[in-house]
Amino acid sequence: MVARGIWSAVLAAALGLGVTVGALAQVPPLAAEVLAYEGQHQAAWHGDLPKLKALIASGANLDVRDTRGRTPLHVATYARQREAIKLLAKAGANLDLLEDDRYDAVTIASVADDAATLSLLLSLGAKAGQTTSRYDGTALIAAAHLGHDEVVRRLIAAGAPLDHVNNLHWTAVIESIVLGDGGPRHQRTLAALVDAGANLKLADRQGNTPLQLAKARGYIAMVKLLEAPRAR
Incomplete structure (x- = not known):
């Protein structure tokens, strides 16, 4: 998934995959x-509510595509x-x-680390767990990759699937490790997933568990999280 527009490049040698995950x-x-x-589109981008209301009243297609x-x-x-x-949602x-x-x-909101807009969308009835992107992932996987820990917590609370496996054979837990930097936000992300009951036995395509992946990267704090009693 993408941080403010660009995925991190992931080198095959570092992951032992034999492939390179391209930028998306x-x-x-x-x-x-x-x-x-x-x-x-113009009214939505600029937040021009009077124009948007007029378009809605005229029967304009609210799902028109650019x-x-x-x-x-x-x-x-x-x-x-x-x-x-809010106005678009209310109008259907x-x-x-x-x-x-x-x-x-x-x-989109999750990748942007926009917790306020995410919460609004969820409160309006948007689904938390759709399969999205060419990697067949989810918003939760994207947010976990990026270490957007508050977004991760809100998606978990909304019922996002904890153990969805994308077409790279990675879960949100795995992405928080292999695509993260091991720092505080990714640690909090992993902790949120562990506390929520994510399956820590699900391995990557090479059979590496989250614990093994964290150890291989020297992410000591993550290793401790994964070895803690609550993680078992």
Whole structure:
């Protein structure tokens, strides 16, 4: 998953995978796209509530797509226009659509470490556990990768699946280790997953458990978390 737009490159030698995980962009609207926006997308990006209300009253399509498959809700999420999100949701916009790169609004907010917008989307009924991205992951896996610990806690509270395995054969627990830096935020992320009851026996494609992966990286604090009685 992507931190503010760009995935970390993961080297095959470091992971022992025999493959390289390529960079994947979660693409917010570019300046040129924003300038070209009209109607619902323009109003959503700028949080122009009067215009958005007028469009809704006229029967405008609330799930119309831009050139990258983004709906007005996606655009409002990228722009952190929470009042526009509320208005779109109340008017019947679909909260769970995927854009062309297979992200939903929940994952967009999660990757952006935007806990406030995430909480709003969840309170409006957006799903916490959709399969998203070309890696068949989830918002929880994305947030765990990035060490967005508060987002992780909110997704867990909303019932996000703890043990989803993506097509790299990684869970949120594994991503918090192999794609993290072992620092405080990734430690808090792992602790939240452990406390929630994530399955710590699920291994990667090479059979490495989270504990083995943490030991191999010298992440002492994570090793202690995984060896603690609550982790068993």
